[in-house]
Amino acid sequence: MSALYVLIGISLTVAIGFLFxxxxxxxxxxxxxxxxxxxxxxxxxxxxxxxxIKYKN
Amino acid sequence: xxxxxxxYDNTIVKKFAFATIFWGIIGMxxxxxxxxxxxxxxxxxxxxxxTFSHIRPLHTNAVIFAxxxxxxxxxxxxxxxxxxxxRMFSDVLSSIHYWGWQLxxxxxxxxxxxxxxxxxxxxxxxxxxxxxxxxxxxxxGWNMFGTILKRRERHLYVAIWFYIATxxxxxxxxxxxxxxxxxxxxxxxxxxxxxxxxxxxxWYGHNAVAFFLTTPYLxxxxxxxxxxxxxxxxxxxxxxxxxxxLIFLYIWAGPHHLLYTALPDWAQSLGVVFSVMLIAPxxxxxxxxxxxxxxxxxxxxxxxxxxxLVVAITAYGMATFEGPMLSLxxxxxxxxxxDWIIAHVHVxxxxxxxxxxxxxxxxxxxKMFRTELYSKKLANWHFWLGTLGILxxxxxxxWAGFMQSLMWKEFTPEGVLKYPNFLETVTQIMPMYAxxxxxxxxxxxxxxxxxYNIIKTVKAGSFLANEDAEAAxxxxxxxxxxxxxxxxxxxxxxxxxxxxxxxxILIGGAIEMIPTFLVKSxxxxxxxxxxxxxxxxxxxxxYIREGCYxxxxxMIRPFRSETARYGEYSKAGEFVYDHPFQWGSKRTGPDxxxxxxxxxxxxxxxxxxxxTSMSPGSIMPSYSWLLDNTLDTTTTPAKIRAMITLGxxxxxxxxxxxxxxxxxxxxxxxxxxxxxxxxxxxxxxxIALISYLQRLGTDIKGENKK
Numbered sequence: 001m002s003a004l005y006v007l008i009g010i011s012l013t014v015a016i017g018f019l020f021x022x023x024x025x026x027x028x029x030x031x032x033x034x035x036x037x038x039x040x041x042x043x044x045x046x047x048x049x050x051x052x053i054k055y056k057n
Numbered sequence: 058x059x060x061x062x063x064x065y066d067n068t069i070v071k072k073f074a075f076a077t078i079f080w081g082i083i084g085m086x087x088x089x090x091x092x093x094x095x096x097x098x099x100x101x102x103x104x105x106x107x108t109f110s111h112i113r114p115l116h117t118n119a120v121i122f123a124x125x126x127x128x129x130x131x132x133x134x135x136x137x138x139x140x141x142x143x144r145m146f147s148d149v150l151s152s153i154h155y156w157g158w159q160l161x162x163x164x165x166x167x168x169x170x171x172x173x174x175x176x177x178x179x180x181x182x183x184x185x186x187x188x189x190x191x192x193x194x195x196x197x198g199w200n201m202f203g204t205i206l207k208r209r210e211r212h213l214y215v216a217i218w219f220y221i222a223t224x225x226x227x228x229x230x231x232x233x234x235x236x237x238x239x240x241x242x243x244x245x246x247x248x249x250x251x252x253x254x255x256x257x258x259x260w261y262g263h264n265a266v267a268f269f270l271t272t273p274y275l276x277x278x279x280x281x282x283x284x285x286x287x288x289x290x291x292x293x294x295x296x297x298x299x300x301x302x303l304i305f306l307y308i309w310a311g312p313h314h315l316l317y318t319a320l321p322d323w324a325q326s327l328g329v330v331f332s333v334m335l336i337a338p339x340x341x342x343x344x345x346x347x348x349x350x351x352x353x354x355x356x357x358x359x360x361x362x363x364x365x366l367v368v369a370i371t372a373y374g375m376a377t378f379e380g381p382m383l384s385l386x387x388x389x390x391x392x393x394x395x396d397w398i399i400a401h402v403h404v405x406x407x408x409x410x411x412x413x414x415x416x417x418x419x420x421x422x423x424k425m426f427r428t429e430l431y432s433k434k435l436a437n438w439h440f441w442l443g444t445l446g447i448l449x450x451x452x453x454x455x456w457a458g459f460m461q462s463l464m465w466k467e468f469t470p471e472g473v474l475k476y477p478n479f480l481e482t483v484t485q486i487m488p489m490y491a492x493x494x495x496x497x498x499x500x501x502x503x504x505x506x507x508x509y510n511i512i513k514t515v516k517a518g519s520f521l522a523n524e525d526a527e528a529a530x531x532x533x534x535x536x537x538x539x540x541x542x543x544x545x546x547x548x549x550x551x552x553x554x555x556x557x558x559x560x561x562i563l564i565g566g567a568i569e570m571i572p573t574f575l576v577k578s579x580x581x582x583x584x585x586x587x588x589x590x591x592x593x594x595x596x597x598x599x600y601i602r603e604g605c606y607x608x609x610x611x612m613i614r615p616f617r618s619e620t621a622r623y624g625e626y627s628k629a630g631e632f633v634y635d636h637p638f639q640w641g642s643k644r645t646g647p648d649x650x651x652x653x654x655x656x657x658x659x660x661x662x663x664x665x666x667x668x669t670s671m672s673p674g675s676i677m678p679s680y681s682w683l684l685d686n687t688l689d690t691t692t693t694p695a696k697i698r699a700m701i702t703l704g705x706x707x708x709x710x711x712x713x714x715x716x717x718x719x720x721x722x723x724x725x726x727x728x729x730x731x732x733x734x735x736x737x738x739x740x741x742x743x744i745a746l747i748s749y750l751q752r753l754g755t756d757i758k759g760e761n762k763k
Contacts, residue, residue: 002253010229010233011309034297038296
């Protein structure tokens, strides 16, 4: 059943990779604010200027 | 901070959207055809490339990788740009990704029906296409990470995390499962054998469900549900927690596809435990999606897009409740190999993936074409056709699965099988197969209604190819010094660093470990199990080519009902020369692991010509071309050499002698057939297939008689 050890090894590698991604995210303050991001995506960042005439195509 | 002006690329989103619709209709039409073939076997048209076992893989590959695949890319390319406040990293990469993916799909259409298959479910595509998939997947990842790195929004929204997990894990799964030894342009042998191959395959198979059908779609859910309903996700904190929990648990759940098989018990238990735990993060996602709509249920009543999304999340909830339940050994003992599993996957595929895709399309197309949806009424029709379609599909299949399984297991008071004839348990569920086809047809009609609606919308609108936006750039935290060591560059880029190291570890690890580990381990554990003869090996390749595994298992579970019906239960040591394994996952026909010696050669000959002549009422299609096709023996030496490379103990130099043995064995089978009044040349493919079928499971057949 050596394939099992190969798979466990690879699965662990992936899991550890994700663990580092998680630690990175924590350290970089990605999760310091767990409310604003959910609201921020609702706002479109359309240009506020008068150039909307550019839409011609 | 100066605002930067840029434009989102909508063209690539549009392309993927149209591809989603196009391939979805094709994939589901093929699905409807295979469903109808089970009710009306005449629809196999006695043509190899239209026969059920050739096009069922086309159906599964098309709906998973073409329909859902393009759907993922559509949603990712739209949402990622907006979440990162940046155009995609490279329009060229986007284009390569798009055309590359469509070419891969076309190559699947051109190979699978014609019998070019690896014989591993959901990974049937042959090695050159596997390489193309890996390359295009990397292009996708490159483009995605490039965009993430040039983002103007520091926070990575939870959807992006789902996309990252999808990219990384699918790459790993695909590479590891596709380890195969090519013997010609479109033929290869899996590097793994038997139990090992089964384990790798279902580790891949389950995680394909997890990381291709689930995580990317959860990412899309977290973007599109808030956007469509215009309210923030119920709990952002919950979304983070359930994301990390989900990806850590999912990767271990694969062995639940192999319960009660020859896989070691502890590995089975490991799969069960993680599968049961999975309900927590899965339902976390479902609850978060549904509760996002709290206080907005009045919108759901009016907005057809939201209706689709709500049913999608509900279907996700049902499928992810059912999954852990099916992973319990006692439930699995009933459900495995039956149509219950077919019902389960279709609740997920039609409900979760299909409806979420439809919801996104109904919202996205009018937005990009700056118009209103052509007809809300038609969209409502689509919704009800689709919903009824799912019900008409799933309920008969649950019923059929349960009923058939109980019939398989029923004994009379005298202690013999109540339904010893397998076919009897099939004819009983034919009405359910008919009802399922109706459900599938309703769903497909709904899909076509949507396509019409969208074409009309597109015609009425004007497409916005480049959508202007503006945002402030991220403040540069670090200014590079001149002449600094190159390594400082990577140190500042943890994501690239993670990806790079992961890819390196995996490729290096895989190349080093897999061959050495696995070739050595092919030492047989049962001394009476011998390698296949050259003719049997050729016959086995025909078995794989014809897709017999789509309906027949080769795995007798250690239950009284199975050993009474089929014979001694299957042992791990019996499969050590099986590259790839052919255990199957569904019994539309009986198990074949102890088929050898059950019937005379002439029975198989007539059965392949016309199954109903030997089993009246059988729904198995005819494989009459095997009687006419001449066996290609020029491949024998290459096949034997490949097997030797994979650790199968043929004597040295046997590749040169193999065809001589092949000729002797095929002559004896032809003579045997002649005794029963069947005149055939000994060089036909049917001879090879018969030799393989007669070999199946005979290595240890005598053991239980002593």
